[in-house]
Amino acid sequence: MTSKLKTVAGRLRAVWMLLLVGVVLSVTSPVFLTPTNLLNVALATSVAALLAAGQTYVIILAEIDLSVGSALGFSAVVTALTLGPYGLVPALAAGLATGAAIGLINGLLVTRTRMPSFIATLATMSVFAGLTLHITSGNPIPVTDYDFQGIGQARFAGVPVPVWIMLVAFGVFGFVLARTRFGRYVYATGDNVEAARLSGIRVHRVKILAFVISGVLASLAGFIITARLSTAQPTAGAGLELDAIAAVIIGGTSLAGGRGTLLGTLVGALVLGVIDNGMNLLDVSPFLQDVVKGLVILLAVFLDRNVDVLRRLLPRRAPETPARTPELAQHI
Amino acid sequence: MHLQLADVRKSFGDNSVLRGVSFDVGPGEVVALVGENGAGKSTLTRVISGAHQPDSGRLLIDGTPTVLKDPQAAMAQGIEVIYQEFQQNLFPHLSVAENMYVLDRERVFGRLFVSKQRMAAEAARALRRLGMEIDVQRQVGELSVAERQMLEIAKAMTHELRLIILDEPTAALDEQESEQLFAQVNRLREAGVSVIYISHRLDEVFALSDRVVVLRDGRVTLDAPTGQLTPARVVTAMVGDAVDDFYPKERNARDEVVLEVRNGNGARFHDIDLQVRAGEVVGIGGVVGCGRSDLLRALFGLQPLTGSVRVGGSAVRVASVEDAIGSRIAYLSPDRQAEGLCMGQSVEANVSLASLRELSTGGGVVSRGKERAATGAVISDLRVRAASPSIAVSSLSGGNQQKALFAKWVMTRPRVLLMDEPTRGVDVGAKTEIYRIINQLTADGVAVLLVSSDLPELVAMSDRVVVMREGRFVAELTGDGLDEQSILKHALVGAA
The missing domain is CATH 3.40.50.300 (P-loop containing nucleotide triphosphate hydrolases)
Incomplete structure (x- = not known):
């Protein structure tokens, strides 16, 4: 069991980072390790984590989705506008459908027009941010539905509902990625799209579906923000795509595609959340907080790329990779 | 160049890849280096090209013990390698001429600004000398695999070339293209350049080389003039025991x-x-x-x-x-x-x-x-x-x-x-x-x-x-x- 834990920690370098930051904060702040504060961290992380979960699918496919923040804002506004006249269930359905539709548009642009996803989703990011502002004239839309507010403000078994939503979403989508045929197709397509196509995988469908998942999770995150604030803010999602991408990268997913896990992404999101929280506890200037975040991203990627540096710093462990046989020698 | 390897050893961790390799390559000699994957050919190539340092043993160039501390040092001696994945050494969006003179260490074509006309003219001259017909203005990305390979050789020859290692050069070529390559190898030989030719194709080895060196498990198991060898002997030296039935064809065709x-x-x-x-x-x-x-x-x-x-x-x-x-x-x-x-x-x-x-x-x-x-x-x-x-x-x-x-x-x-x-x-x-x-x-x-x-x-x-x-x-x-x-x-x- 311990050896299994060790390999997980070895593969998931973000875990080390989370532990490191956690230890530093427990020593420097008396509040950090209290259950209330930890739940606060989880609550504050939930929105970025949901965006990051969808982003993980897209990045494993060697694509990127810059539109998630805009998708969040747009679907939040659609949800809020539907909520008054039609009630809770139609509003949720409309919100999720909006997220799915934006994902579908992204997916179709990337697969049908062969536009790089960076450009396609940069464009849709702009389009939907603008549409959101246009519809609302830039004004926030208040939400008074008590049940809807519960999505952001209620607790279940002492744990805030957004944290439950995050955990369930990671459970479900983590399972899909790791254990289903679709998940395998995601890894294979991200690793080598031609080999995947020649293996009979409908690679366009796989990509479209991944963008749809990303859009749907963005609308789910939109529910949480809207419910917590009791308002749909037109600019609620602005900049969140970067937090999401950062969480995915810290979690060890490769931008080159074919590699990554949702567990890693969850840890990556928590690293960012803990740092945010810690800096608030330690009263660090909010302006400096972005500086620290940026440095953490650099450190995470550096450690990921330079495992050897890490190895020399750490006490020797048994090698993880199997012994090199003469057959492998040519690759050394 | 007269290159001598004397008892060269190299290990990676517990895995000894080269266990005392010794052989010579004379000036204008084509030595075929053959062996199964993992026999140590790639590592040996890297040692000769300065990418790896041997753990022990010596490398002598024209009788002088030499340490090639990095690939630049090897290039300075006139040693060039054309790797199996040759595309990686070329820039697909640059022209043929630009690729040939991308290093231009002596700043022949200008210090800060490069004269493209002069570069193109010189490239065309160099290619013609080698009997290659490639338009020097074309982008390298548009060239065929064979043309790119020719270009790699031409590029290697833009500076003083004394030893060239060709790693599986015909792997992606058809018959005619291979013929062109062989003609090029013969030209190199006539020019006194030493050639180490790595190939899995024994027919080529026999058609082209002066001597065959077989590696197995990091040791030289055969080193003899090609004229004295048969394919069967080479294969035996490669795999260890006699392979009498190289093509174990079974006829299984039915009527349906x-x-x-x-x-x-x-x-x-x-x-x-x-x-x-x-x-x-x-x-x-x-x-x-x-x-x-x-x-x-x-x-x-x-x-x-x-x-x-x-x-x-x-x-x-x-x-x-x-x-x-x-x-x-x-x-x-x-x-x-x-x-x-x-x-x-x-x-x-x-x-x-x-x-x-x-x-x-x-x-x-x-x-x-x-x-x-x-x-x-x-x-x-x-x-x-x-x-x-x-x-x-x-x-x-x-x-x-x-x-x-x-x-x-x-x-x-x-x-x-x-x-x-x-x-x-x-x-x-x-x-x-x-x-x-x-x-x-x-x-x-x-x-x-x-x-x-x-x-x-x-x-x-x-x-x-x-x-x-x-x-x-x-x-x-x-x-x-x-x-x-x-x-x-x-x-x-x-x-x-």
């Missing part, structure tokens, strides 16, 4: 027709009528570009095809890859890196990739137990040597990667297997194993279409060979009429 193509037409093939019986291997001969690869790709749904295709007697559509796989047609791409394997994924995930439908529940959840059992059986059946099924397929040797690719398609239990260059870049031992896999498949009644530039292989492994020229079948060779000369004759000039 499995694949039938009538009046097949595509962009680059015309009026194709073809029948392949159960257990039969039909070879397709012809030069690169004759349409043989296009025919295979079209039968796998990768290119448009008109005409009728039948598998096991019933008409099938092959408009897409899914159609083809659904009709139990499998296709082994000639380029396993680009089209065959997902290099970062595990051996197991690669092997099961095309069969996940059968290995998962109705809800689309992959049954790990079933997957492990099914892939494990095929992996051991095909003798794919991997430390564990969960290691990345990229860590396997070329031969084992190719076997993993076979395993992926064997898993789908195909009725028709289309193979394009099934043993490209694979060492001798693994080749024999791949031939055995083909035998196993035909014994199970699989119909095989085989495209190969390796003529001895095509002749030995096929039950009959159809020859294609300019997109049409021009001859069918069987029995005593099936030999390399006849294939070449029909492929190049048509029926005599």
Whole structure:
């Protein structure tokens, strides 16, 4: 069991980072390790984590989705506008459908027009941010539905509902990625799209579906923000795509595609959340907080790329990779 | 250059790759370096080119002990390597001339601003001297593989070249292009340049080299003038024990027709009528570009095809890859890196990739137990040597990667297997194993279409060979009429 834990920690370098930051904060702040504060961290992380979960699918496919923040804002506004006249269930359905539709548009642009996803989703990011502002004239839309507010403000078994939503979403989508045929197709397509196509995988469908998942999770995150604030803010999602991408990268997913896990992404999101929280506890200037975040991203990627540096710093462990046989020698 | 290696040793961790290698290369001498994958050829190449430092032993250049501390030091001595994946040394978006003089250490073409005209003129002159006809203004990305390789050699010759290492240079070339390369090697020899020629193709080794050095497990097992050797002796030195039956062909053809193509037409093939019986291997001969690869790709749904295709007697559509796989047609791409394997994924995930439908529940959840059992059986059946099924397929040797690719398609239990260059870049031992896999498949009644530039292989492994020229079948060779000369004759000039 311990050896299994060790390999997980070895593969998931973000875990080390989370532990490191956690230890530093427990020593420097008396509040950090209290259950209330930890739940606060989880609550504050939930929105970025949901965006990051969808982003993980897209990045494993060697694509990127810059539109998630805009998708969040747009679907939040659609949800809020539907909520008054039609009630809770139609509003949720409309919100999720909006997220799915934006994902579908992204997916179709990337697969049908062969536009790089960076450009396609940069464009849709702009389009939907603008549409959101246009519809609302830039004004926030208040939400008074008590049940809807519960999505952001209620607790279940002492744990805030957004944290439950995050955990369930990671459970479900983590399972899909790791254990289903679709998940395998995601890894294979991200690793080598031609080999995947020649293996009979409908690679366009796989990509479209991944963008749809990303859009749907963005609308789910939109529910949480809207419910917590009791308002749909037109600019609620602005900049969140970067937090999401950062969480995915810290979690060890490769931008080159074919590699990554949702567990890693969850840890990556928590690293960012803990740092945010810690800096608030330690009263660090909010302006400096972005500086620290940026440095953490650099450190995470550096450690990921330079495992050897890490190895020399750490006490020797048994090698993880199997012994090199003469057959492998040519690759050394 | 007179290069001497004296007892060169190199280990990586516990793995000794070179265990005391000694041999000489004289000026103007072509030494063929052969050995199976993992014998130490690549490491030796890196030692000579300064990319690796030997743990012990000496390197003497013209009698002087020399330490090549990095590749720049080797280049300064006039040592150049043209690696197997040669594209990586060229810049696809730059012109031929710019690629040739990208270093321009002496600032011949200007210090800050580069004179493109002078560069182009000089490049054209240099290429003409080498007897190469390449437009120096063209972008390198547009060149054919053969042209790029010629360019690599020309580029190496823009500075003083005294020793060149060619690593599997003909792996991606057809017959004519290979001939051009051989002419180039002969020119280098006449110019007094030493050549170390690494190849798996023994016919080339014998046609080209002055001396053969065989490596096995990091030691030299044979070092003799080519004239005194036979292919059998070289192979024996490579694999350790005598391989008497290099092509273990079994004839498994039955009467039942499995694949039938009538009046097949595509962009680059015309009026194709073809029948392949159960257990039969039909070879397709012809030069690169004759349409043989296009025919295979079209039968796998990768290119448009008109005409009728039948598998096991019933008409099938092959408009897409899914159609083809659904009709139990499998296709082994000639380029396993680009089209065959997902290099970062595990051996197991690669092997099961095309069969996940059968290995998962109705809800689309992959049954790990079933997957492990099914892939494990095929992996051991095909003798794919991997430390564990969960290691990345990229860590396997070329031969084992190719076997993993076979395993992926064997898993789908195909009725028709289309193979394009099934043993490209694979060492001798693994080749024999791949031939055995083909035998196993035909014994199970699989119909095989085989495209190969390796003529001895095509002749030995096929039950009959159809020859294609300019997109049409021009001859069918069987029995005593099936030999390399006849294939070449029909492929190049048509029926005599």
